[in-house]
Amino acid sequence: MIKHSPLKIADHLLDLGKPKFIGRDFLLQDPATVQKVDDLLINTLGDLRLFYPDFSSWISNIVIPGIITGERSVILEYRNDDLAGLAILKDSDIEKKLCCLQVMPKFQGSGIGLTLFEKSFDLLNTKNPLLSVSEEQRSNFLRIFKYYGFEFGETYYQHYRPLKNEISFNGLLK
Template sequence: MQSAVIDQDLALRDPERFIALGALAKSELTAVSALYPRFVQWYESKVEPGLLTGERKILVRASGGRLAGLAVLKLAQERKLCCLRVLPAFQGSGVGVRLFRDAFDILGTERPLLSVSNERLPMFERVFDYFGFRVGAEYVDLYRRDSLEYSFNGTLLVPNQRPPAR
């Protein structure tokens, strides 16, 4: 299994590869936009500029020459795993666990801040339990009306936050 990092260093070292991998990452990550309606705006206004300033990185994992998964990391202000996606053909193969471990190395913590929607929580519960992640807070209508988002390993500074259910 091969991995790459899309970041400021890659942009300086190999601009063509930076652009190609960045376009691939954006294309594959927009698959989560159904649950996060302003995802593309966030990606274009925060992630893309952050890659060039060093505030963000994207981990890319490939297997057998095919893209297997991606993770967007935030290194400024907080150590946050912003988005993680394992492509359907690789779900259950360990790619997600490897992405988490790579993210821990880059972020310098085994407890990065992250959030997940109530619809996606069942997909992540096993891996969150494996790593010992704990709910920090619940957020009402954070990204969509009539939805819940859960933070793990800390809390986000946003309105409509409530303590986790016990």
């Protein structure tokens, strides 16, 4: 597993003022903020490269421009001044999607994931956002998907990676 320096992540958060929400207004407050948020997301979520090969490119070329247009946003959750988890959302006219939810290892099992799901539901104004997980991560999420009544959508063979499945819930991937 890829290891990321907590100090490096903390430095980015201090530079950003420990935001709880990153939306268009936050991102455009200073030209340097765009690169800081890009670096923060890539460094914080770097382990997801194992499941999504173009992950860093997705952050830089889809998420960041989506925040600028107002279609995407990021929720950050802290405990004791440490980043405990975050969620990346897409809220467009045609799609309400929980794109990414990550709880930092030392906070797993502490309820951070539930908090992020609830905040995501509020911001997306739905209890059933579209989302997908890799086949290897499915068992980690089944209990929470059952808890919220998420419905299986479809299994996509080789959607993101060769010989691997991606599984959607609450709708179909476009």
